[in-house]
Amino acid sequence: MKHIVWAFLIAFSSFILLFLFLMQIVLLNTFYEFYKTNQLTSASNKILSQSNVELDFLEDIAYEYGLCISVYTDGSSQIVSNSYNRGCIIGDTKTNSDFIKYFISSGKTEDILMFNNTRFGNKTLVKAIKYKNDVYIFLNTSIQPLDSSIILLKSQFSYIAIIIFGISLIVGYFISRQISSPIVKISNSAREIGKGNFKASFLTESKINEIKELSTTLELATKELSKTDELRRDLMANVGHDLKTPLTMIKAYAEMIRDFENQTIEKRNENLNIIIEETDRLTILVNDILDLSKMQAKTYELKIEEFDLDEIIKNILKRYEILIKKEKYNFIYENKEKIFIKADKKRIEQVIYNLLNNAVNYTGEDKSVTLNVIKAKKKVIVEVIDTGKGIDESEINYIWDKYYHNNKKHKRNTFGTGLGLSIVKTILESHNYKYGVESKKNVGTKFFFEIT
DSSP, X not given: OXXXXXXHHHHHHHHHXXXXXXXXXXXXXXXXXXXXXXXXXXXXXXXXXXXXXXXXXXXXXHHHHTOEEEEEETTOOEEEESTTSTTOOTTTSHHHHHHHHHHHHHOOSEEEEEEEETTTTEEXXXXXXXXXXXXEEEEEEEEXXXXXXXXXXXXXXXXXXXXXXXXXXXXXXXXXXXHHHHHHHHHHXXXXXXXXXXXXXXXXXXXXXXXXXXXXXXXXXXXXXXHHHHHHHHHHHHHHHHHHHHHHHHHHHHHHHHHOTTOOHHHHHHHHHHHHHHHHHHHHHHHHHHXXXXXXXXXXXXXXXXXXXXXXXXXXXXXXXXXXXXXXXXXXXXXXXXXXXXXXXXXXXXXXXXXXXXXXXXXXXXXXXXXXXEEOSSOXXXXXXXXXXXXXXXXXXXXXXXXXXXXTSOOOOSSSOSOHHHHHHHHHHHHTOOEEEEEETTTEEEEEEEEO
């Protein structure tokens, strides 16, 4: 990186020096002649713009542009304007005289000629214009040789080139350090991240805003990757626990049935029921993992249809009758009218079921769970409220992540798999529904979403 910056600066300096060499030395005479030609053109345009040309006006033009001006008529009479300028040789040489005769007889309105002036040892540029039918004006300017100036510029250029290359090397060194050092550090940190070391830091001191922004962005990305990796490990540990526990119980009760031949029918059926329950728990867990994977990969399509939300809720509550009877849970739902909505029926049922499971697992000692459905003008709000210990404010933003609500300590749920809130989030976002949570410590938690 450092050598690239250095090479770039030297190449750029070389290009600038080459450009200066061409413009100030190689093409100096060409540009000088071009400049003098433009002067003649500008002066001739001013003369032609006048309806009547007087001697004083021609003197002013000649003085302004440093020219010599001669006026000829068909009778070849000559008036020389600004004759005190050195190099006024209109008509002094045979070449000049031949050009004057040629132009007057040619019928052209303007022409230009450059010839060697042996009298003054330089070149002379002459422009002829036809002012009126019998009036011809010739403007001439001498082009002084610039060889001595070019020699001086060449000598000066060599010193300039050495100084510029020296400055480029020094500046390139410091710039390369400013640019390459933080980038090298960022690159090394990226390699550490690639090896799984999420403690590597991208923060670096740099005076370049873009590099500062890059390092800050990568630092934030690393923190998020670290959280994701931690959640992934937690997920694997928790899923492994959820799989291992029922499998262990299934194996244990199956061995009991196999080893104890004289078991009573009641005892055997009890063992078989436990095996069936644990098998159902495994099925739920696998289905939740598959559902979540499909939804997050967006490989499923919503089946939007109109249905009665009240009917769906009442059917879901029937699944909790065993908890109501055996464990004295209290489910509060007081709606008495049909509520028709348009959504994916199966997915909305899954959302409400998962929210109720979450409330069951974390409600208070009164075992009370409240479900409210509020009809508004253009939306329906569904609320699920428990009376548990509440959620810390610092954890609110993370409860929708897989297993995060267990506070990183696995708790075997009475219902569900620990993936419920993550599934809820994915379904609601696929519907573009607003959702959220409100919680107070030692009072309870309210989950809600809006059906629009």
